[in-house]
Amino acid sequence: MTPASRTPAAPPAPPLRERKKQRTRQTLIDTALTLFTRRGFGSVTLDELCAEVEVSKRTFFRYFTSKEDVALAPLHDVWRAYQGELAARLDALRATGDAADAVRTTGSDGPQTLLHLMRDALLAALDRTAADTDWTRRALLSHRLAERTPSMVAHGLHFCERTTGDVLELLHGALVLDGPDDPRPRFAGEMLLSAHRHALATWSARAGADPEPAPADVPDEAQLAALVRESVAALADGLALTATPRRTG
Amino acid sequence: MTPASRTPAAPPAPPLRERKKQRTRQTLIDTALTLFTRRGFGSVTLDELCAEVEVSKRTFFRYFTSKEDVALAPLHDVWRAYQGELAARLDALRATGDAADAVRTTGSDGPQTLLHLMRDALLAALDRTAADTDWTRRALLSHRLAERTPSMVAHGLHFCERTTGDVLELLHGALVLDGPDDPRPRFAGEMLLSAHRHALATWSARAGADPEPAPADVPDEAQLAALVRESVAALADGLALTATPRRTG
DNA sequence: CCATTTATGCCACTGAGTGGCACAAGCCTG
DNA sequence: CAGGCTTGTGCCACTCAGTGGCATAAATGG
Numbered sequence: 279m280t281p282a283s284r285t286p287a288a289p290p291a292p293p294l295r296e297r298k299k300q301r302t303r304q305t306l307i308d309t310a311l312t313l314f315t316r317r318g319f320g321s322v323t324l325d326e327l328c329a330e331v332e333v334s335k336r337t338f339f340r341y342f343t344s345k346e347d348v349a350l351a352p353l354h355d356v357w358r359a360y361q362g363e364l365a366a367r368l369d370a371l372r373a374t375g376d377a378a379d380a381v382r383t384t385g386s387d388g389p390q391t392l393l394h395l396m397r398d399a400l401l402a403a404l405d406r407t408a409a410d411t412d413w414t415r416r417a418l419l420s421h422r423l424a425e426r427t428p429s430m431v432a433h434g435l436h437f438c439e440r441t442t443g444d445v446l447e448l449l450h451g452a453l454v455l456d457g458p459d460d461p462r463p464r465f466a467g468e469m470l471l472s473a474h475r476h477a478l479a480t481w482s483a484r485a486g487a488d489p490e491p492a493p494a495d496v497p498d499e500a501q502l503a504a505l506v507r508e509s510v511a512a513l514a515d516g517l518a519l520t521a522t523p524r525r526t527g
Numbered sequence: 528m529t530p531a532s533r534t535p536a537a538p539p540a541p542p543l544r545e546r547k548k549q550r551t552r553q554t555l556i557d558t559a560l561t562l563f564t565r566r567g568f569g570s571v572t573l574d575e576l577c578a579e580v581e582v583s584k585r586t587f588f589r590y591f592t593s594k595e596d597v598a599l600a601p602l603h604d605v606w607r608a609y610q611g612e613l614a615a616r617l618d619a620l621r622a623t624g625d626a627a628d629a630v631r632t633t634g635s636d637g638p639q640t641l642l643h644l645m646r647d648a649l650l651a652a653l654d655r656t657a658a659d660t661d662w663t664r665r666a667l668l669s670h671r672l673a674e675r676t677p678s679m680v681a682h683g684l685h686f687c688e689r690t691t692g693d694v695l696e697l698l699h700g701a702l703v704l705d706g707p708d709d710p711r712p713r714f715a716g717e718m719l720l721s722a723h724r725h726a727l728a729t730w731s732a733r734a735g736a737d738p739e740p741a742p743a744d745v746p747d748e749a750q751l752a753a754l755v756r757e758s759v760a761a762l763a764d765g766l767a768l769t770a771t772p773r774r775t776g
Numbered sequence: 777c778c779a780t781t782t783a784t785g786c787c788a789c790t791g792a793g794t795g796g797c798a799c800a801a802g803c804c805t806g
Numbered sequence: 807c808a809g810g811c812t813t814g815t816g817c818c819a820c821t822c823a824g825t826g827g828c829a830t831a832a833a834t835g836g
Contacts (some may be wrong), residue, residue: 391766433681465764
């Protein structure tokens, strides 16, 4: 923090101005999560939040599109990273022209399923995002908050939907498909979403129900990653599940 | 409309007061769809809409929970019906204890998959809802509106999510599953949702792009039903789709 | 040190959504 | 066809999210 401290081994050292922006953004997110968690999403006004962070409301809206947006930022970040990861993988695929060796994360047999390609991109995104200091804690708070805040659910679903839409454009540019209306990649994308949401819910439920967990009580992203894998694997079972009536007892 | 006209073969004749309510509701929906379609969702204020229908804003909110809600009402009605249909089918299933003959809509081999059970419930719901006079026209307007109105998308997704949640409770009460956290029924429910959304999009796209279609230009619900079947059938292909890179050219 | 860009603050404004209360219209008695 | 009772509606004032415009302050680059 001292002005004279030289950055030990920083990459290209981000332009000083950018730092402040990121710092305000992070502060907004953190105080928002704290306040919302403590007193409920609906009971905290933006004016309060802004006063707390000492930022004008106008400025808040230059960082986030809505009150819900700031509360969901940690979760949204994953999806942004996912989009990037997937784009990179698709480029690699097109370059080598071979699905099998383009993606090193799988020592698989034959060309990969799109769903698995997406899953791996998501896992990589998770890994990258979670590299940030205590992302998991924030993500947990974010998700817990969403569980009891309908408008956050709506906002989150919509965000995912938009991301899926963007991803679909990438896919249609990079893969051989049955025309621009082929529903299969969309289905795959939405299934991944389902799986991810379930993984997140399970992850959150497994952690202690502490409303403001200490850093130590927060489950790590490895557990989440494992749950994502499980969930994706379970998708096919969901499709094939037969309806066995329960005996009334 | 004449007071003395005797209802020819009306069932029990709904309590006169209820009629007015339904009429106001329908008027609100129709004028909302018209105004929104003509001038855009965001450019019509609730005050305008209410003035047009000659109803106070306070009253509006006794019928609908939000501005988005009224614009999506036709689509929401299907899901409400779906919930009812599914509940009925589950009851039938539990009563007979046999999946095969409980549901007459399918002359299938062996017990039915949950997905197909849900699909049939949705188709039945569609059928029932579309019995109302020009539901299809309204639904089409509703969907077209949603396509260019982000907040409507968010609201619609959230509504479906809630419905799915309610349905899951029914399922866990009626079916043999792997405990309360078994993700399979949830996956099935969300896949049906995906399929339905795709069907709706295709249906809407196939109809002429007329912003205010004449009744004759509106596709019927049979076409939508067919698309739902197709989409559900295509789900498995989405799951299994292999990522074949497109040759750059 | 100055000029340009870029982030922020301030202020006034729209419009969705809510709560409270008084009023009127349908509705069940006798 | 009173009477009270229930239920839906109108009106009013209020909160608060979100936006636009313009002046100002801070970083950047010469």
